[in-house]
Amino acid sequence: MTNLVPGTKLVIEEKVMINIGALASGRGTNLQAIIEAIKEGKIEGRISIVISDNPDAYALKRAKRYNIETKYINFKSFKNREDYDKKIMECLKEKDVDLVVLAGYMRILTPYFIKVYKDKIINIHPALLPSFPGLHVQRQAVEYGVKVSGCTVHFVDEGVDSGPIILQKSVEVKAADTEESLAEKILKEEHQIYPQAIQLFSQGRLIIKGRKVFIR
Numbered sequence: 001m002t003n004l005v006p007g008t009k010l011v012i013e014e015k016v017m018i019n020i021g022a023l024a025s026g027r028g029t030n031l032q033a034i035i036e037a038i039k040e041g042k043i044e045g046r047i048s049i050v051i052s053d054n055p056d057a058y059a060l061k062r063a064k065r066y067n068i069e070t071k072y073i074n075f076k077s078f079k080n081r082e083d084y085d086k087k088i089m090e091c092l093k094e095k096d097v098d099l100v101v102l103a104g105y106m107r108i109l110t111p112y113f114i115k116v117y118k119d120k121i122i123n124i125h126p127a128l129l130p131s132f133p134g135l136h137v138q139r140q141a142v143e144y145g146v147k148v149s150g151c152t153v154h155f156v157d158e159g160v161d162s163g164p165i166i167l168q169k170s171v172e173v174k175a176a177d178t179e180e181s182l183a184e185k186i187l188k189e190e191h192q193i194y195p196q197a198i199q200l201f202s203q204g205r206l207i208i209k210g211r212k213v214f215i216r
């Protein structure tokens with residue numbers, strides 16, 4: 001709310017800035033891409049907090065560099081997964097978070113968390129889902145001999161990488177590709193589509209109907 005002195009006129013460009021809470025366990029290159037997209041005005045939102053289960057996550061250092069609040073929460077201090085998730089949710093609530101972005105978060109969220117933040121959690125996966133869900137998927141793609149792989153941004157549901165798909169981007173898999181070279185190619189695309197998907201969310205343009213996500 002703005003308090004106006006009577007008679008003054010205030011013209012504000014109305015912008016909806018969503019509060020983003022990011023969960024990250026590792027190096028945080030996607031987090032970095034999102035931070036940069038925000039700085040460039042490509043996402044109408046702000047990262048209100050970055051939470052990690054790993055005190056050494058490079059993602060935390062990246063966030064601090066941009067004066068973003070960070071929090072390490074030690075899993076070992078909690079009785080079970082749900083209590084741990086409840087602590088995370090408490091931090092997200094404090095920041096009035098509208099969207100939870102999983103940015104290389106290596107823990108599986110409990111059904112409780114997913115229920116409370118239904119349709120408000122997104123993840124990026126380095127394969128073209130529903131092919132290759134789970135871990136080490138670039139290696140699996142190379143070993144399987146697929147000619148095309150890529151990345152997927154999706155809403156998080158209770159399954160493993162099974163929620164409604166928001167955006168996907170494909171990359172060619174060449175005969176000479178290794179797990180590392182494919183991962184690198186895919187990562188470049190991840191850094192494009194993750195910020196795009198977040199912007200679509202922040203603009204309220206994503207409509208979920210069953211398995212499908214419609215972009216208005």
Ligand code: GRF
Pocket residue numbers: 026027028029030031103104105124125126187190
């Ligand atoms: C990415 O490959 C992403 O697709 C997967 O975890 C990795 C995170 O990398 N979910 P980074 O921490 O963002 O660099």
